[in-house]
Amino acid sequence: MKPHAEIAEVWPRDGRVRLVGHIHGHPAEGEWRLLLTRRSHAEQRLGYPAQVKGDRFEGELSLDDLAAATDTAEAGIRAGTEVEEWDVHLTDGEVELRAGRRLDDIHGKKKIMVFPEQRVRGIGVRPYYTVKDNLSLECRTGAVT
Numbered sequence: 001m002k003p004h005a006e007i008a009e010v011w012p013r014d015g016r017v018r019l020v021g022h023i024h025g026h027p028a029e030g031e032w033r034l035l036l037t038r039r040s041h042a043e044q045r046l047g048y049p050a051q052v053k054g055d056r057f058e059g060e061l062s063l064d065d066l067a068a069a070t071d072t073a074e075a076g077i078r079a080g081t082e083v084e085e086w087d088v089h090l091t092d093g094e095v096e097l098r099a100g101r102r103l104d105d106i107h108g109k110k111k112i113m114v115f116p117e118q119r120v121r122g123i124g125v126r127p128y129y130t131v132k133d134n135l136s137l138e139c140r141t142g143a144v145t
Contacts, residue, residue, distance in 0.1 A: 001024070005099040005100070006024045007020075007099055012118055013116075015062065015064055016061065017061050017137070018059070019059055020056075020058045021099070023056075028052050032091065033049055034090060036086045038070070039084075039085040039086065063118055064120055066125055066137065086137040087136050088136060100132070110128065110133075122141060123141055124140050125137060
C-alpha cells in the first residue's frame with residue numbers, strides 16, 4: 001500500500017477541524033504540517049503545524065482561514081452554484097502524504113461517514129471522504145445541508 005497519512009479521528013467543531021492519525025509507510029522523523037490544497041487552484045495552499053510522536057500525528061486547521069481563502073480567491077463562491085474542495089495532506093517539506101482512511105476495511109466512506117457542516121463567513125465547510133477514501137474539505141454557500 002502506498003504511504004499515506006491514515007486518519008483515525010476527525011473532530012469538526014468550534015470553527016476548527018482537528019485530525020488525529022498515523023503516518024503509514026514512511027519514516028515519521030522531522031517537522032510535519034497539515035497541508036490543504038485547493039483542488040481547482042493547486043497553487044493555493046494553507047499549512048498548519050502537526051505534532052508527531054512516533055508515527056502518530058495530530059493537528060488542527062482553522063475554518064476561518066479556509067473560508068477567507070475560498071471566498072477571496074478569484075470571484076469566490078457564487079451563491080449556491082459552486083463547491084470548492086480542498087484536499088488534505090501531511091507533509092514534512094519533502095514528501096506529501098495524502099490523508100485518508102484505508103486500513104479499516106470499510107469501503108465507500110463517502111456515503112457512510114458524514115461529518116457536520118460548520119458555517120464560517122457565510123460559507124459552509126465540512127470534511128468528507130472521497131470515493132477513494134481520502135479526506136477532503138468542501139466549502140459552499142447557501143443553505144445548510
